[in-house]
Amino acid sequence: MALSDRKKRILRAIVESYITTAEPVGSKAVSELTGLDVSTATIRNEMADLTEQGYLEQPHTSAGRVPSPAGYRLYVNELMDRQQLTLQETQRINEALDLKMEELDRVIDRAGRVLSQLSDYPVFTMAAAKERLTVKRFDLLMVEDDAFIAVVMTDNSIVKNKLIRMSGQLSEPQLQMLSAVLNSSFTGLSREEMAQALDKLETRTAPGAFQLIALVVEFAIEVLESQGQQKFRTAGITHLLEHPEYRSLDKAKPLMAYLSDEGEGTPLPVALDPGKSMDILIGPENVNDALKDTSVVMASYDIGDNMRGVIGVVGPTRMDYAKVTARLSYFADSLTRMFGKELPSPEDSEE
Amino acid sequence: MALSDRKKRILRAIVESYITTAEPVGSKAVSELTGLDVSTATIRNEMADLTEQGYLEQPHTSAGRVPSPAGYRLYVNELMDRQQLTLQETQRINEALDLKMEELDRVIDRAGRVLSQLSDYPVFTMAAAKERLTVKRFDLLMVEDDAFIAVVMTDNSIVKNKLIRMSGQLSEPQLQMLSAVLNSSFTGLSREEMAQALDKLETRTAPGAFQLIALVVEFAIEVLESQGQQKFRTAGITHLLEHPEYRSLDKAKPLMAYLSDEGEGTPLPVALDPGKSMDILIGPENVNDALKDTSVVMASYDIGDNMRGVIGVVGPTRMDYAKVTARLSYFADSLTRMFGKELPSPEDSEE
């Protein structure tokens, strides 16, 4: 049952008013906002209909109306104007991203921070490998008599290194031998496969050499792990406090704790459908309990061929969807353009 | 003017009660807490004295007393018991730090998080080079026909690398030549000196080679910069909300914003005297406005010979100093023991 045009106008006015004021909207206000040339009584009737159809809610018998999740859903799907960004804003974004191409993490962190400032909501970011990662190449590099640097280059061209100290000494040819073994037996393997290959190798290799190889392979496994892991980061959580729905600490605390407990074992809040480039979850559509009264708008971007990131905005269900989606999609597009296919990774990595 | 023993006992009782309850303390409560065998009236007299001497304050005529900053100061300097850590806590700390020895940043991040959990206050961390940093050694490592990895090892044994792509091709001997130039002309120099040396080199080197050298040196300068920078990070800001003094958003917001605006240009909140290993700043003793009603307890730890870090706890002036100092100093000591002199860098070396 499609809504009449007038109902849509009314719903839209209510959503937009409530988004900005966070106060229930009454029939009089709607009449003024829509500019409809009908009396408030008529509007009340329409509002009663909308309530019955589940698009609006009443906090209590005699307050104005508030959009229900279904109302927001309809709004973002059909009613909302795509907002234009101002020139300053695009500049701001570009600056944040351009800035001499630092390492991946930092760029994304910075992106999160700026997006949060532009949207007045907290922002989270996440990045993870799409598929299986492998080591493309090992290099060993003598630095002192009793130490060498192991350089590991992954599939997606991330390069990491580690200084390895030995008890004995090692000659250059011996090192080359190790390097040859590593490159022939451990490239192109996933973590589990590497572990298996290492087991097999143990029996038919001299213990001394095996020990060194094991050290390097363990390091490589760590690298793959850290790349494969989803890194969850947040920025601008304090923006939450600016919105009246989080004035009460009981509301704010769980969500803030959830968001700020970054890094360590955060149960991932979201999974974006591979097809979509942008997704909106409104209130109860979120699985996680901490997000039940919260909306999440998120977009994905690609990092090289083999990784994908998600950047998202978190706010009250009455968040300003039009504003947020505009900024978010611009960000995600810029990030993809920046990290996209050709240049598969931030070239510098470190440790 | 030294305080009488009884006055000290009273002050101490008031501070400790107020620390746990966050409620003004009345004469009756003091009488019970101290176990002094005098009437409440006597205690009232003593409290009046203490108020006059500036160690206590009254929120309003007829509430109990609250410690003034001077009161806290006296408490931390003379009255406070050094708390013992429980076995579980030390284990917790050790686990957090041990955990297979990841890179420096992560260890410190994790340390901050655990310390925050143990103390129920937000924690900040900072690390910076003590003196001038230089590059100890360059290595160039061919990876493909048209790309090589530049490995830079600093003074304090931090190793970073970057993949450098070229337009043309390069032979192994040519690469060795570049490496020789870098190691002879750019090691042991500070950032500024490297920039100068690069200028001088330009005139007497072939343009192609010079361009590659410039890329590597620029990278090296970036590395030194990033090491020299003070990295300000925080953990557990939401703990603030658990304390009644930050119930009102007007109080909580500025401080939280200040703390959570990590990374980017945070005006550094603190500078620890080089001599001291632990320092306590109470309320107005803080220079920064956002910290005026806030106390900071911080301790320093050493990272190798050339870097020093600060880890600190932020909370209301009535923070539980005894508890915090105990945990903090244990952390700082452990960190120093871990990163201290001998093994100067995050890379762990295996025996």
Added chain:
DNA sequence: TCTAGCACTCACGTTCCTCAAGTGCTAAAT
């Protein structure tokens, strides 16, 4: 020097009331 007692002060919680905003319904008008 300490104590007991007393009058005084304030913040806080409760209750009660009013007020304004907004509603639903009905009856008349278009």
Added chain:
DNA sequence: ATTTAGCACTTGAGGAACGTGAGTGCTAGA
């Protein structure tokens, strides 16, 4: 059949009045 005007009703917010209790300062006596 819709729309409008009018009206009675509901409800939360805000404010005044009030009692309560914790805590104080002061004074007089031990």
